[in-house]
Amino acid sequence: MSIATLPDDPQLRERFSELKPPLTPQAATIESNRCLYCFDAPCTSACPTHIDVPGFIKRIASGNLRGSALRILDANILGGSCSRVCPVDVLCEGACVMHKQGRHPIRIAQLQRHAIDAFQAVNGDVPIAPARSRNLRVACIGAGPASLACAAEVCRQGAHASIIERRPLPGGLNTYGVAEYKLRAIESLHEIEMIRRMGVEFRFGAGIESAEDLRELEGEFDFIFLGIGLGAMQQLNVPGEEAEGVMNALELIAGYKTGRIRELAGTVVVIGAGNTAIDAANAARRLGAETVYLLYRRGESDIPAFDFEYEHSKVEGVQFLWRRQPTAIRMDPNGVLLLDTVQVREIDKTLLPIPDSKFTIACHLVVPAIGQSPITDLMRDYCKIEVRDGMIVTDRANGRTTNGRYFAGGDCANGGREVVDAVADGKRSALAMLRIAEAAYV
């Protein structure tokens, strides 16, 4: 049975047309031939999953596209989505030695996409060891990138993996949270369909809500991998936050990606300046909002978003209100949403309101985007897993938690990084589980 998918929505596709269209085959050949084929290449080192970048690029140059895709997927089973969502400026492409010669870095992400697109166009399959050839059963909680990578590696090596997901669709933020002009939800699902064909079992609509649920899993599986991501988005903690017309960034993004939100109008204010805030602000623009403000309590040089995301949002027409904080959300008698804000200044790392700087913005939608809250206590309390600063404590080399049967990776263990980091975490955990199982049977 295939994984459920989403209907193709032409309006969505048009409004969120791809930021970076794919390379034509000849452009890919030319670009691939620019690669110097560095030895022990810095791009490979910089990639958290250590994709053999020169290796896959040279395969494109020679016309061995299937080999190229397999080379990528061998290191990173989500190589397709990573090619679209990775902040390559600070990863592989940032590490490209071409920079040091004053030349444009190799367009690694575009080439990676070229190879994977060709592979997926023919519904290519990753070679796997015979199913059940290893006596190991792994449950992955959450169907985001970390769990997908973990489960795929476990199955690839002939063991069993089940993914347990409370939502109706797999992929986590890959499906529900990435700007559609970078990675479409249906592309994410297509990629996961390939993972399903590797033998990964998916259980949807099954949340792990209680100690009882976990006990059951422990009975059925040898190891449990926690790829549960972060918690709900953080509250603004201002009066009126529950008003209709307040919707957090992840809700907004998931809403438009699944077709529940198709149109916005008027003025939208996004609060926060991380990558998710930028995604939400750009989305609001593309959904039809005439004016989109991004409100940030600090200055331009402090924003946590990547530089290229910030630059992109300017192109999308997002306007910025620096050093301003929300103080209240109100509704005027005519039903217009009002956001009260105040100018702040930073003194000794503390933000102090500037007197008489109150400014009220009449708007249609307020979108808090100030990060996700730390994860639930269930794991800590029941599984005896150490949680520190809202993150599950793991050994980075193998994903092991303080409870030997539990592994963890992705945002819940690294505090919120990129898809590629989650994939690396998931794969390292899988390899560790396989090693332990191997040792146990010797």
Place this chain on the structure above:
Amino acid sequence: MSDIRVRGFAGGIDSPNPFWLASAPPTNCGEQIMRAFDAGWGGAVWKTIGEPVTNVSSRYSATDWNGLRIMGFNNIELISDRSIQDNLREMAEVKKRYPYHAVIASLMVASNPEAWHEIVARAEDAGADGLELNFGCPHGMSERGMGSAVGQVPEYTEMITAWVKEKARTPVLVKLTPNITDIRTVARAARRGGADGLSAINTINSITGIDLDTFVPRPDVDGKSSHGGYCGPAVKPIALNLVQQVAADPESVLPLSGIGGIETWRDAAEFILLGCGTVQVCTAVMHYGYRIVEDMAEGLESWMRTKGFGKIDDFRGLSLDRITDWKNLNLNYKIVAHIDEAKCIGCDLCHVACWDGAHQCIHLDRVTGPVNGPIELHSTPSQNEARTRSSIAVTPVTRKERAAASSPRGQYMTPIERIPRVDETECVGCNLCSLVCPVEQCITMVRVDAGLPAETWDERTHGAATATQPHRS
């Protein structure tokens, strides 16, 4: 301004510059040649004239390299498919309108004296400034006893050259085929036959490639192919070698028109340094058009001016005495690779090339900070690679992490551990690393004093005989 004019080449051919179009599709008709002269070409060797042929379609194929088009070019086209009459009428017209440009008639007819006498007379009557005997075409015509079928047999070459010389009043150039074990045997024959000059080289027998879907080699003529003639940038080194062989052989040497992969003034200068008085170009024009001659003429003139050469003869053949037999090379000349750390971009291609393809003396063992004990770890490339593949890397997501990741480490732009180190005591000075290094002037070969006087293999093995000869120093 330096003078790039050609005067009295091969006993009487003048042209405004040494750049001639080779006998090929770019010189198929008068209209083309006149446009070429307008573009700046100094001369043209007319597409070979003879009894008209029927050509096939397709005719060309190419070897691309690393995404670049036409590193090498191949054709199975025959000589002119236009009537002798049309070609010669147009030739007369061209000569009338461009009296100071060189128009050379390339000729190929059946191997009997009457046919050659007749065509020579007709071409000269049309106004040709010289004749080029096509003894080189390696495909098609050779199956009919012409082209390289003549050029591969010294006796035939001598005989037909002599027939032509019986009649010719203008200089006669013999175009040599490279498809022979020793090109000098034919060059000598042409000279014995009375040739006034030589053109070298014609195209090289080739099969450029095979279509991996149809299994038919290219070019595909209705499911079959035939070997063709290879030319273009790929053949230049072969052409230079053959030109040198002819130019350095006292029994072969004649005024030379150099041919083979010439695309820029630099290529042309190299042929001239090996003794050529003119050069001929085809593939580059087929790729880019007649306009390339502008830079060829400007570039050559400008280079000559920088070097202080007033005319072409000032540097013609200058490199000939720099080529010798291997046995005369100095065995005690020693160079070692030197890596400029400031220029190194850390691609480490030299490391893997030296380990896998040379002498295992470029190491990735530079370290920062104090070292206890020997640092010559000599890890193999795969050990070095395995180390990085097992490391844990994360995306720098916060501003602080990003700043740390992008800030330079140490005094060089490349981290010291990625800058390879040459073990000079082991380096044999082979040049490989400097050839693979993508950065200009990053790896240079530096002379080291071996503390020994110059000695050649010849001297070493014939020590007694050389004792009386003066020592080079």
